[in-house]
Amino acid sequence: MSTKAAASNLGQILKEYLIQWQDTRNYWRDAKSAEFEHKYLEKLPGYVQITRNVMDEMDTLLSKLKRDCE
Template identity: 45%
Template sequence: MSVSNSKGLLTGATGQLQARWLETRGSWRDRKALEFEETYLSDLESSVSATVKVIEEIERLLSQVHADCE
């Protein structure tokens, strides 16, 4: 699996998770739902964004190493 594919899979899966959570949140409205959201989902977007930046940096470095080896 390439670095680009990993980035795409991560962002795609995150988008799907957020969409499914919105669907679930429509019917799950108690305190436990809020607790779940705060514990597991509240920082997800920022964490994924930071991870994507790291993946892009790794991709850049790998390209540079590849170019240097030619």
């Protein structure tokens, strides 16, 4: 799998995870769920975007490396 494909998959997995979290919130509504959401989930999209950007940079570097070795 290419890094571009992996980055795309990561974005899709995040979307699916957040949908599942919303379903979970229908049943888990207390201070701990709010704490969990604030402490971990609110930051997750930003972390995923940073990771995707780095993976795109890696793809560019790997492509250049491959061309340079040919």
